[in-house]
Amino acid sequence: MENNSPNLLEVRTANQVLHDASLQPDPKLLYDPLIIQGELVILFADTGIGKTALSVQIATQIAKIGYQVLYVDLELSDKQFEKRYRTDEGQHFKFPENFYRAGYCVLKKFPEMGYEEFFIASLKRHIEETSATVIVIDNMTKIVAGSTDTAKCTIPIMNSLSEMKFGQGLTFLILEHNKKVDEWRPISLNDLQGSKMKSNFADSVFTIGRSAKDKNIRYIKQLKVRSSELVYDTDNVLICEITKVDGYLGFREIARGNELDLIRQPTENTRSSKIESATRLKNQGLSNIAIADQLGVTEGAIRKWLKST
Known part of the structure; x- marks a missing residue:
């Protein structure tokens, strides 16, 4: 039975996708x-x-x-x-x-x-x-x-x-x-x-x-x-x-x-700013690793900072 309802997706085999794409210019x-x-x-x-x-x-x-x-x-x-x-x-x-x-x-x-x-x-x-x-x-x-x-x-x-x-x-x-x-x-x-x-x-x-x-x-x-x-x-x-x-x-x-x-x-004055940023990001649900990546420090430093708050 044919279904004429709107469809968001187009399904093809992976091989067909590769073939179709090969016909398009890079x-x-x-x-x-x-x-x-x-x-x-x-x-x-x-x-x-x-x-x-x-x-x-x-x-x-x-x-x-x-x-x-x-x-x-x-x-x-x-x-x-x-x-x-x-x-x-x-x-x-x-x-x-x-x-x-x-x-x-x-x-x-x-x-x-x-x-x-x-x-x-x-x-x-x-x-x-x-x-x-x-x-x-x-x-x-x-x-x-x-x-x-x-x-x-x-x-x-x-x-x-x-x-x-x-x-x-x-x-x-x-x-x-x-x-x-x-x-x-x-x-x-x-x-x-x-x-x-x-x-x-x-x-x-x-x-x-x-x-x-x-x-x-x-x-x-x-x-x-x-x-x-x-x-x-x-x-x-x-x-x-x-x-x-x-x-x-x-x-x-x-x-x-x-x-x-x-x-x-960074200077000594920015340490408190870093701790505040780490705390804010933690409250937003980010992991310690993600916070460390954002702030350009190690994950261990993040753990230490969060424990100090």
């Missing part, structure tokens, strides 16, 4: 090693650290190799964007013609649908208009009516983006904020707002850290990958300098290094 590295074609990628970092500058730079480079790129800028006004990409003499940087930027427009009347639903509908329309295959959304906070740290508010949006990724073969780079990060410990996946839920949707996640030694120095660190090698880990972060050359604000690669050499070194 995904291409669009921005080595951070962006792979057909993936949903999350970039998160603190406010004012350069997420927008780096994501525009990534989008520009992808456009230069021939891909239609749509940059959804929900952060900067047109004037703020313009000031970033002009020289002191008023000359503008020349973006590729296949680099499109979308910003908010003034609405006289809001449609009778939810904000998230309206955003996705608008996004789909502009993707079709521009034939974009690579989409940057800056940032997640501006397209969710509630807090992006809650699954209830964020899952519908992430579901919609994932559906578009699979259904249309699109590549997404989604910008997001981080939680408050202690300056003396390495950045981890748990520092992403709504980390567990969002990282489950993402194919890869990377972050930007700030050097404690130089206000213009940043470092890029990968935290999750599915289809490529994890290149920029704690022992090998990509160190960059924020520069503006010929009217272009961007990141200039200067070296590779260890993240521990760039973050603020």
Whole structure:
């Protein structure tokens, strides 16, 4: 008896899956090693650290190799964007013609649908208009009516983006904020707002850290990958300098290094802060091993700290 009810899953033999997949082209590295074609990628970092500058730079480079790129800028006004990409003499940087930027427009009347639903509908329309295959959304906070740290508010949006990724073969780079990060410990996946839920949707996640030694120095660190090698880990972060050359604000690669050499070194005054952090994470249900990994210490130190509280 035929069942015409909706079905979420498609079942094939493993051998059939391998055969079908072999007929598809291998995904291409669009921005080595951070962006792979057909993936949903999350970039998160603190406010004012350069997420927008780096994501525009990534989008520009992808456009230069021939891909239609749509940059959804929900952060900067047109004037703020313009000031970033002009020289002191008023000359503008020349973006590729296949680099499109979308910003908010003034609405006289809001449609009778939810904000998230309206955003996705608008996004789909502009993707079709521009034939974009690579989409940057800056940032997640501006397209969710509630807090992006809650699954209830964020899952519908992430579901919609994932559906578009699979259904249309699109590549997404989604910008997001981080939680408050202690300056003396390495950045981890748990520092992403709504980390567990969002990282489950993402194919890869990377972050930007700030050097404690130089206000213009940043470092890029990968935290999750599915289809490529994890290149920029704690022992090998990509160190960059924020520069503006010929009217272009961007990141200039200067070296590779260890993240521990760039973050603020702990002092005796930070010991109490570490103990407070360990206690807070324990109350959140994390194991001693997971807490030790986050705080960059041994599991034995965590046991000792928790016993002292």
